[in-house]
Amino acid sequence: MGAGEGEAAGSGGGVARTSLDGLRDKNVMQLKKLNTALFPVRYNDKYYQDAIASKDFSKLAYYSDICVGAIACRLEKKEGGAVCVYIMTLGVLAPYRGLGLGTKLLNHVFDLCAKQNIPEIYLHVQTNNDDAIAFYKKFGFEITETIYQYYKNITPPDCHVLTKFIGQAATKK
DSSP, X not given: OOTTSSOOTTSSOXXXXXXXXXXXXXXXHHHHHHHHXXXXXXXXXXXXXXXXXXGGGOXXXXXXXXXXXXXEEEEEEOTTXXXXXXXXXXXXXXXXXXXXXXXXXXXXXXXXXHHTTOOEEEEXXXXXXXXHHHHHHHTTOEEEEEETTOOSSSSSOOEEEEEEEOGGGGGOO
């Protein structure tokens, strides 16, 4: 089925009408448009280069062939050489929330981490973003730090660092 056929967002369809696609040079503009609509900050070229370089860890989410969400990650090396995943952004356009797209994007990254033995995922969330904090806590993320004055041009400027340990690392709490 093409875009516009079948059910409208919110009327049922759900996960069966959704798909994920890899982020590439050819479709990175879709991520740029989503980020402009979703987030109060603007991202620089390095963000988009990192997202593309992370290969399978960054995905666009589609509902009935319409790009409505994305996850953009960066792989980082920690002291000692272990790799962890930093979720730079995860967002779904408001009319398409509640259809399981955010869950699908996050579970995709969890699966990759498990297959590649990556023990840790973390992200920053603005301290007043209760919906995002609740969403991540549902998946086992915990607030591990608060950074004051993290953001430059938004209020409040503070963020929480949320971290999830995957697999064997999860037992090291």
